[in-house]
Amino acid sequence: xxxxxxxxxxxxxxxxxxxxxxxxxxxxxxxxxxxxxxxxxxxxxxxxxxxxxxxxxxxxxxxxxxxxxxxxxxxxxxxxxxxxxxxxxxxxxxxxxxxxxxxxxxxxxxxxxxxxxxxxxxxxxxxxxxxxxxxxxxxxxxxxxxxxxxxxxxxxxxxxxxxxxxxxxxxxxxxxxxxxxxxxxxxxxxxxxxxxxxxxxxxxxxxxxxxxxxxxxxxxxxxxxxxxxxxxxxxxxxxxxxxxxxxxxxxxxxxxxxxxxxxxxxxxxxxxxxxxxxxxxxxxxxxxxxxxxxxxxxxxxxxxxxxxxxxxxxxxxxxxxxxxxxxxxxxxxxxxxxxxxxxxxxxxxxxxxxxxxxxxxxx
Amino acid sequence: xxxxxxxxxxxxxxxxxxxxxxxxxxxxxxxxxxxxxxxxxxxxxxxxxxxxxxxxxxxxxxxxxxxxxxxxxxxxxxxxxxxxxxxxxxxxxxxxxxxxxxxxxxxxxxxxxxxxxxxxxxxxxxxxxxxxxxxxxxxxxxxxxxxxxxxxxxxxxxxxxxxxxxxxxxxxxxxxxxxxxxxxxxxxxxxxxxxxxxxxxxxxxxxxxxxxxxxxxxxxxxxxxxxxxxxxxxxxxxxxxxxxxxxxxxxxxxxxxxxxxxxxxxxxxxxxxxxxxxxxxxxxxxxxxxxxxxxxxxxxxxxxxxxxxxxxxxxxxxxxxxxxxxxxxxxxxxxxxxxxxxxxxxxxxxxxxxxxxxxxxxx
DNA sequence: GGCGCGCATGTCATCGGTGTCATGGCGTCT
DNA sequence: AGACGCCATGACACCGATGACATGCGCGCC
Numbered sequence: 001x002x003x004x005x006x007x008x009x010x011x012x013x014x015x016x017x018x019x020x021x022x023x024x025x026x027x028x029x030x031x032x033x034x035x036x037x038x039x040x041x042x043x044x045x046x047x048x049x050x051x052x053x054x055x056x057x058x059x060x061x062x063x064x065x066x067x068x069x070x071x072x073x074x075x076x077x078x079x080x081x082x083x084x085x086x087x088x089x090x091x092x093x094x095x096x097x098x099x100x101x102x103x104x105x106x107x108x109x110x111x112x113x114x115x116x117x118x119x120x121x122x123x124x125x126x127x128x129x130x131x132x133x134x135x136x137x138x139x140x141x142x143x144x145x146x147x148x149x150x151x152x153x154x155x156x157x158x159x160x161x162x163x164x165x166x167x168x169x170x171x172x173x174x175x176x177x178x179x180x181x182x183x184x185x186x187x188x189x190x191x192x193x194x195x196x197x198x199x200x201x202x203x204x205x206x207x208x209x210x211x212x213x214x215x216x217x218x219x220x221x222x223x224x225x226x227x228x229x230x231x232x233x234x235x236x237x238x239x240x241x242x243x244x245x246x247x248x249x250x251x252x253x254x255x256x257x258x259x260x261x262x263x264x265x266x267x268x269x270x271x272x273x274x275x276x277x278x279x280x281x282x283x284x285x286x287x288x289x290x291x292x293x294x295x296x297x298x299x300x301x302x303x304x305x306x307x308x309x310x311x312x313x314x315x316x317x318x319x320x321x322x323x324x325x326x327x328x329x330x331x332x333x334x335x336x337x338x339x340x341x342x343x344x345x346x347x348x349x350x351x352x353x354x355x356x357x358x359x360x361x362x363x
Numbered sequence: 364x365x366x367x368x369x370x371x372x373x374x375x376x377x378x379x380x381x382x383x384x385x386x387x388x389x390x391x392x393x394x395x396x397x398x399x400x401x402x403x404x405x406x407x408x409x410x411x412x413x414x415x416x417x418x419x420x421x422x423x424x425x426x427x428x429x430x431x432x433x434x435x436x437x438x439x440x441x442x443x444x445x446x447x448x449x450x451x452x453x454x455x456x457x458x459x460x461x462x463x464x465x466x467x468x469x470x471x472x473x474x475x476x477x478x479x480x481x482x483x484x485x486x487x488x489x490x491x492x493x494x495x496x497x498x499x500x501x502x503x504x505x506x507x508x509x510x511x512x513x514x515x516x517x518x519x520x521x522x523x524x525x526x527x528x529x530x531x532x533x534x535x536x537x538x539x540x541x542x543x544x545x546x547x548x549x550x551x552x553x554x555x556x557x558x559x560x561x562x563x564x565x566x567x568x569x570x571x572x573x574x575x576x577x578x579x580x581x582x583x584x585x586x587x588x589x590x591x592x593x594x595x596x597x598x599x600x601x602x603x604x605x606x607x608x609x610x611x612x613x614x615x616x617x618x619x620x621x622x623x624x625x626x627x628x629x630x631x632x633x634x635x636x637x638x639x640x641x642x643x644x645x646x647x648x649x650x651x652x653x654x655x656x657x658x659x660x661x662x663x664x665x666x667x668x669x670x671x672x673x674x675x676x677x678x679x680x681x682x683x684x685x686x687x688x689x690x691x692x693x694x695x696x697x698x699x700x701x702x703x704x705x706x707x708x709x710x711x712x713x714x715x716x717x718x719x720x721x722x723x724x725x726x
Numbered sequence: 727g728g729c730g731c732g733c734a735t736g737t738c739a740t741c742g743g744t745g746t747c748a749t750g751g752c753g754t755c756t
Numbered sequence: 757a758g759a760c761g762c763c764a765t766g767a768c769a770c771c772g773a774t775g776a777c778a779t780g781c782g783c784g785c786c
Contacts, residue, residue, distance in 0.1 A: 003742060014766050019744060027764060046500045049478035051742035054417040055771055059477065061456075070442040072435060072632065079433040082459055086470070091477050093424075094457050096445055107449070114422065114454050115412035137409045252636050269435065269631070273615050275638040366772060377736050382774060390734060414772035418741055 002043035011039035022047060060090040062296060063111050063119040067104075069096045072268050073245055073285045074122065077143060080289030081120050088297055090117070101125035118296035120289070123147065126186055139299035143292040144285075145189050146310070153299075154310040155292045157283035159189050159265075162315035163196030164203075166241050166263040166281050171204045173323060175239040175261060177212065179230045181251060182243030184217035193243045193265055212237050216247055227254040239323075241265070248278070262322040276321030283315050365406035374402035385410060423453040425659060426474050426482040430467075432459045435631050436608055436648045437485065440506060443652030444483050451660055453480070464488035481659035483652070486510065489549055502662035506655040507646075508552050509673070516662070517673040518655045520646035522552050522628075525678035526559030527566075529604050529626040529644050534567045536686060538602040538624060540575065542593045544614060545606030547580035556606045556628055575600050579610055590617040602686075604628070611641070625685040639684030646678050 004022075008015040013036060020028050021036040022045075028036075039045075053059045062085045066074035078094055085092045095111045097104040104125045112119070118139040121131075129149030134140060141153040170178050180197050182190040198208045211233045214226045230237055238260060242248040245266035252274065255262060264271070267282040291311060367385075371378040376399060383391050384399040385408075391399075402408075416422045425448045429437035441457055448455045458474045460467040467488045475482070481502040484494075492512030497503060504516040533541050543560050545553040561571045574596045577589045593600055601623060605611040608629035615637065618625060627634070630645040654674060 004744095005742080015742085016744075016767085017765060020765090023744085029764060032764080044499060046496075048421075048742055049476060050413075050417050050421045051771095052744085053478060054413050054741090055743050055745090057771070058411075058413045061477075068442070069432070069445065070435070070438040072433070072438070075433040075435070075438040078457070079431070079459060082432065082457065086458075086473075089473065091456050091458070091474065093454050094441070094445065095449075095454070096442060110449075110452065111454065113412065114424075115416060133409075136407055249632060252633070268633070269612060270615070270633045270637065273637055274633065367774095368772080378772085379737080379774075380735060383735085386774085392734065395734080411772055414741095415774085417771090418773050418775090420741070 002045045007039045007043050007045050010043060011036045058115060060088065060117045061093055061115060062090050062293065063093050063116045065095045065097050065108055065111055065119065065121040067097050067099050067122060067124050069094055073266060076285035077289035080286040081293040084290055084293035084297065099124050105130060118300055120292045120296060124187060139296045141292045141295045143288050151308055153295050153308050155288055155295065156312055157288065158312050158315050159192035160196035162265060162281040163193035163241065164200040165317055166265065167197045167200035169317060169323060170239045170261055170263055171200065173261060176206055177235055177237045179212040179237035179240040180243060181214045181226060181240060181247055183247055184215055190243050197241055216250065223250040223254045231258065261324065267318060272320055279320045279323035280318050281315050282318050284313060287313055365408045370402045370406050370408050373406060374399045421478060423451065423480045424456055424478060425453050425656065426456050426479045428458045428460050428471055428474055428482065428484040430460050430462050430485060430487050432457055436629060439648035440652035443649040444656040447653055447656035447660065462487050468493060481663055483655045483659060487550060502659045504655045504658045506651050514671055516658050516671050518651055518658065519675055520651065521675050521678050522555035523559035525628060525644040526556035526604065527563040528680055529628065530560045530563035532680060532686060533602045533624060533626055534563065536624060539569055540598055540600045542575040542600035542603040543606060544577045544589060544603060544610055546610055547578050553606050560604055586613040586617045594621065624687065630681060635683055642683045642686035643681050644678050645681050647676060650676055
């Protein structure tokens with residue numbers, strides 16, 4: 001914990017000279033340098049990074065706040081942010097917010113008490129109005145989920161379009177009774193996906209049956225129960241759209257007992273190794289994180305920058321096996337459903353959708 | 364970007380009074396307070412967190428450096444560290460080091476240039492001697508992998524014991540030719556697991572066949588090739604021990620074409636949903652991270668603390684299906700192997716091994 | 727009326743490193 | 757020889773907030 005001045009005193013020089021030695025300034029006599037170096041070693045001097053940083057006017061630090069850093073989706077988001085940050089010599093402070101709105105606020109505020117230059121946040125709480133105080137001071141970009149009670153830059157996946165595509169895909173396989181299972185209708189992401197699902201049903205002239213929609217935050221939320229309840233409805237579904245990866249992971253074990261076709265929103269490691277391999281709507285979390293971080297960096301560079309933007313990233317349907325359980329296998333259709341699928345080719349262009357942005361929609 | 368003095372000038376008071384208002388010091392006349400508050404708002408004053416922190420002598424910040432934050436294993440480690448940190452009002456800076464030794468060093472050094480109070484690191488490079496400079500200044504705890512070229516606190520899983528147990532388990536199922544696949548023999552973790560594997564073979568009086576050991580960092584490392592090469596050996600293996608989760612994930616698709624039994628080192632999400640469900644040696648990454656973070660916090664509290672410790676956490680065998688492919692299914696044994704398995708009950712005590720520590724071994 | 731106390735506010739120093747400029751010695755060029 | 761310039765080094769200010777202590781006013785009490 002020795003300071004530069006202490007070292008200076010010991011070496012019989014001024015603090016400035018010590019500074020020069022520490023920073024390899026060539027304008028120091030070899031003999032002086034030796035003396036200082038020795039004092040440095042004797043006192044085990046290590047420069048105080050904080051003082052340096054402070055003097056330098058602050059180093060860039062990017063905050064990443066996600067519900068759970070151990071969730072593969074958010075881990076990929078965080079990693080992408082980190083990659084961008086590293087390329088700009090910026091460090092990254094992460095904070096797991098959890099899924100409890102009150103904890104979220106507390107965690108965010110203690111994160112924001114630190115010296116941050118920008119923030120990428122994926123909130124779950126119903127209101128982020130309290131962040132207004134900070135959006136003035138630093139770039140705050142919302143990722144995966146839009147802010148509520150606040151205007152801010154946003155990078156999200158195409159929830160509505162993705163769910164619509166997924167459901168249309170199942171309809172293309174002949175399914176007429178398609179369940180929807182998600183975490184909570186409060187989460188805007190889930191709400192959008194449900195809307196997309198319903199839009200696809202409507203476009204196909206199918207009725208949206210409320211009893212085929214289930215949420216894991218409801219009273220009777222054990223995954224097994226949810227599946228049982230869906231199976232008991234009449235007619236029972238022949239397919240299910242799982243609205244997010246956490247839900248999917250909870251659901252997969254229960255689905256083994258059914259012959260339902262499945263499309264899941266959100267890819268995850270090993271989804272292709274399940275039996276059957278899961279057909280998923282992939283959101284490209286890395287692109288989400290990368291764009292969010294780049295947006296922050298951009299705003300850092302151009303202080304009173306441009307208007308706020310909401311970017312929606314295309315999603316892509318990764319067709320594997322789980323959507324193939326044909327509707328007639330459940331005895332409802334005497335024929336194999338024709339392949340009506342226009343959605344895949346429509347939304348997944350050859351170049352790989354993930355690398356392109358949708359045109360921005362300015363607010 | 365307004366400073367306190369600017370606000371003070373505007374409000375016609377001293378900076379100190381502004382400070383008092385900002386910090387809710389009661390000794391300020393209501394009228395003054397109002398004037399200051401107004402100036403505060405007009406200038407959009409936000410306290411400079413860095414200056415505050417600096418003046419306060421620094422806030423605790425814990426660094427976490429892992430090869431890849433998006434790897435489920437390290438994500439869990441990081442999350443556990445974060446939880447501990449949050450409980451101590453400490454923020455967490457993460458850095459993904461990558462798997463390239465040179466990049467690792469660069470990333471570590473740029474992480475350490477920041478004001479950190481402690482570090483939890485899982486290195487992959489063959490030498491961390493360059494960290495010696497920092498271990499003097501702050502607690503550095505190695506997690507999952509021990510340091511090389513340096514002495515430091517270490518929290519690791521019981522690699523040797525776990526691999527020995529896994530191989531013994533396979534032997535118990537009647538297997539006599541057991542392959543070992545890992546990332547690289549350079550990684551101490553992998554080396555220890557290979558040693559454990561060999562120890563189990565030796566204990567059972569089996570020969571360790573070098574051609575049944577394969578690494579992904581070798582020349583011909585595509586997982587498909589590795590599996591083919593193993594299958595071509597004679598006699599071919601009837602079981603395989605995968606030495607780490609990344610290897611396992613790469614291997615699983617290739618293993619589908621074989622009837623080999625599998626035990627994998629390292630659990631991961633959905634491992635239980637594969638077909639067959641993977642039998643794994645679970646390392647409890649959360650406990651690893653938690654203990655490492657607690658060790659750092661502890662050392663932070665007791666500056667010139669106790670001797671350096673190496674803690675080895677027990678691992679536990681999670682028996683699922685993939686170890687059940689009996690040896691005779693490959694036509695090598697005319698009888699169903701007797702269940703010799705003592706290893707499971709020996710190493711997985713009722714209370715759950717993960718919650719206990721092995722006695723520390725002082726260095 | 728004088729003494730003292732409480733309260734609002736200000737001044738100054740400080741955290742630790744570093745940028746800016748000053749100083750003084752010595753070598754060199756004309 | 758005088759002027760100039762380079763070099764090693766130092767003194768001092770400063771980044772921005774805040775703790776310690778000082779000042780000065782007003783009020784109450786003996």
